[in-house]
Amino acid sequence: MMTPWFAPIVWNSTYNIDILNAQFHQRGVRIGITVFAIKKYIVFVKKFVETAEKFFMAGFDVNYYIFTDRAEDVRQNNFTLNKGRRVIILEVPSYERWQEVSMRRMEMIRNYTQERFINEVNYLVCVDVDMEFSDDVGVEILSDLFGTMHPSFYEASRQHFTYERRPESEAYIPDDEGDFYYAGGFFGGTLEEVYKLTNYCHNAMITDMGKNIEARWHDESYINKYFLYHKPTKILSPEYLWDNRFGVPGILKRRRFVAVPKDHNAIRN
Ligand SMILES: CC(=O)N[C@H]1[C@@H](OP(=O)(O)OP(=O)(O)OC[C@H]2O[C@@H](n3ccc(=O)[nH]c3=O)[C@H](O)[C@@H]2O)O[C@H](CO)[C@H](O)[C@@H]1O
Numbered sequence: 001m002m003t004p005w006f007a008p009i010v011w012n013s014t015y016n017i018d019i020l021n022a023q024f025h026q027r028g029v030r031i032g033i034t035v036f037a038i039k040k041y042i043v044f045v046k047k048f049v050e051t052a053e054k055f056f057m058a059g060f061d062v063n064y065y066i067f068t069d070r071a072e073d074v075r076q077n078n079f080t081l082n083k084g085r086r087v088i089i090l091e092v093p094s095y096e097r098w099q100e101v102s103m104r105r106m107e108m109i110r111n112y113t114q115e116r117f118i119n120e121v122n123y124l125v126c127v128d129v130d131m132e133f134s135d136d137v138g139v140e141i142l143s144d145l146f147g148t149m150h151p152s153f154y155e156a157s158r159q160h161f162t163y164e165r166r167p168e169s170e171a172y173i174p175d176d177e178g179d180f181y182y183a184g185g186f187f188g189g190t191l192e193e194v195y196k197l198t199n200y201c202h203n204a205m206i207t208d209m210g211k212n213i214e215a216r217w218h219d220e221s222y223i224n225k226y227f228l229y230h231k232p233t234k235i236l237s238p239e240y241l242w243d244n245r246f247g248v249p250g251i252l253k254r255r256r257f258v259a260v261p262k263d264h265n266a267i268r269n
Pocket residue numbers: 035036037038039040041098101102127128129130183184185186217218219220241267268
């Protein structure tokens with residue numbers, strides 16, 4: 001429930017949501033959530049927003065920032081939103097390879113954080129779009145800088161973490177270092193902290209590209225490197241990022257945000 005640097009690990013029943021809601025409402029906190037729906041991934045947007053309206057930050061002001069190269073198609077969804085909640089469609093370029101689409105999210109989040117989000121929200125939550133909410137995800141996740149345990153590795157020991165192991169890469173992590181294996185698909189924090197993380201990851205990727213290196217798990221590898229030396233102030237348990245292909249272990253009392261099954265080849269090409 002607590003890391004050795006005193007960051008809480010958020011599991012069901014470790015917090016009282018009424019106390020937290022009162023505190024965050026008192027501060028008038030506004031929350032932004034970023035998702036990318038590039039090319040065929042626009043098919044995921046409808047369910048993502050619909051389920052977020054039920055489960056994500058209920059009762060709070062939320063801006064959905066949907067980055068897409070197909071704005072018209074995304075608009076066709078005619079979202080029905082609760083009070084205080086808005087969909088904002090941001091037109092961005094697309095990239096040919098899915099790996100680069102995934103990695104370029106860092107650059108785009110960084111740029112919009114500085115230009116726009118900073119004026120509109122107090123916290124940013126950055127997630128994958130091929131997901132749906134199936135239980136509450138509320139202000140208990142918010143902190144200066146938060147990351148999420150990857151559902152494949154929360155029980156694994158360090159030697160099994162799939163960090164980048166080539167010393168030439170900016171994402172390199174030595175064998176005897178590393179706290180957790182964090183997932184690329186759910187991180188966030190204050191605007192300042194998200195700016196620092198995304199700026200670091202983008203610059204590291206560009207440096208590697210110049211050397212013709214792409215880290216093993218793309219953006220996720222660079223996030224893991226960043227979190228090693230800039231420890232998150234809160235860590236989300238796999239309740240917040242689950243994939244039903246892993247079954248439902250006893251430790252998992254809630255599945256709050258779950259991968260939507262996809263045909264990888266069909267959707268990425
Ligand atoms: C749940 C989780 O931790 N997911 C991570 C995992 O892969 P995933 O296998 O879940 O990657 P993915 O196919 O979902 O791609 C990541 C994200 O990029 C966006 N996208 C991708 C391709 C495309 O054509 N259009 C598009 O919009 C979309 O928002 C998608 O959710 O590893 C990736 C890097 O390898 C990223 O770190 C993901 O965040």
